[in-house]
Amino acid sequence: NAGVMQNPRHLVRRRGQEARLRCSPMKGHSHVYWYRQLPEEGLKFMVYLQKENIIDESGMPKERFSAEFPKEGPSILRIQQVVRGDSAAYFCASSRRTADNEQFFGPGTRLTVL
Amino acid sequence: RKEVEQDPGPFNVPEGATVAFNCTYSNSASQSFFWYRQDCRKEPKLLMSVYSSGNEDGRFTAQLNRASQYISLLIRDSKLSDSATYLCVVNPPSGTYKYIFGTGTRLKVLA
Numbered sequence: 001n002a003g004v005m006q007n008p009r010h011l012v013r014r015r016g017q018e019a020r021l022r023c024s025p026m027k028g029h030s031h032v033y034w035y036r037q038l039p040e041e042g043l044k045f046m047v048y049l050q051k052e053n054i055i056d057e058s059g060m061p062k063e064r065f066s067a068e069f070p071k072e073g074p075s076i077l078r079i080q081q082v083v084r085g086d087s088a089a090y091f092c093a094s095s096r097r098t099a100d101n102e103q104f105f106g107p108g109t110r111l112t113v114l
Numbered sequence: 115r116k117e118v119e120q121d122p123g124p125f126n127v128p129e130g131a132t133v134a135f136n137c138t139y140s141n142s143a144s145q146s147f148f149w150y151r152q153d154c155r156k157e158p159k160l161l162m163s164v165y166s167s168g169n170e171d172g173r174f175t176a177q178l179n180r181a182s183q184y185i186s187l188l189i190r191d192s193k194l195s196d197s198a199t200y201l202c203v204v205n206p207p208s209g210t211y212k213y214i215f216g217t218g219t220r221l222k223v224l225a
């Protein structure tokens with residue numbers, strides 16, 4: 001049973017470019033969460049999605065960031081016009097149900113903005 | 115005050131030692147609590163959930179003190195492989211899915 005998968009594992013972008021981060025949840029999991037970890041900081045909640053729905057995006061910056069979880073395919077976290085401050089590790093987690101509480105994390109995507 | 119606070123360490127301990135970490139949280143209505151382990155540049159992995167009655171898993175013991183709003187993790191007979199960052203995680207009452215992470219406590223077990 002494959003775990004949460006994320007790709008790419010490393011992504012380098014120049015300022016102003018777009019970054020697309022993909023997350024495939026564990027089999028049987030329909031809840032996806034994105035977190036960001038800045039250097040020397042804890043993980044911060046960004047957004048919670050179920051298939052085709054954004055449930056809570058209160059942790060996501062209002063501008064340049066968007067997320068989706070389509071009916072088919074992985075969840076996508078999209079960052080437009082990246083800036084140096086976007087450099088971080090972005091982790092995706094999934095769970096079977098909200099009530100399960102336990103979230104399983106993917107290996108993360110390390111975004112570096114030059 | 116931060117929602118979840120941890121001593122960043124590092125804690126350098128010899129193999130075989132017992133080490134304890136504390137984590138304090140600010141929201142008294144928080145619902146559930148976890149300890150995760152994160153190795154350098156890797157994803158967090160669930161170490162154990164923390165129950166009101168306390169729980170033990172092998173060399174690891176977790177306890178919750180709601181009155182003082184802290185949770186603790188005790189590691190007995192430390193192994194070299196226990197070297198990692200230990201993350202305290204709290205679920206606020208507003209959303210059980212919204213994990214709030216502490217910044218982590220670094221542990222280094224020395225041979």
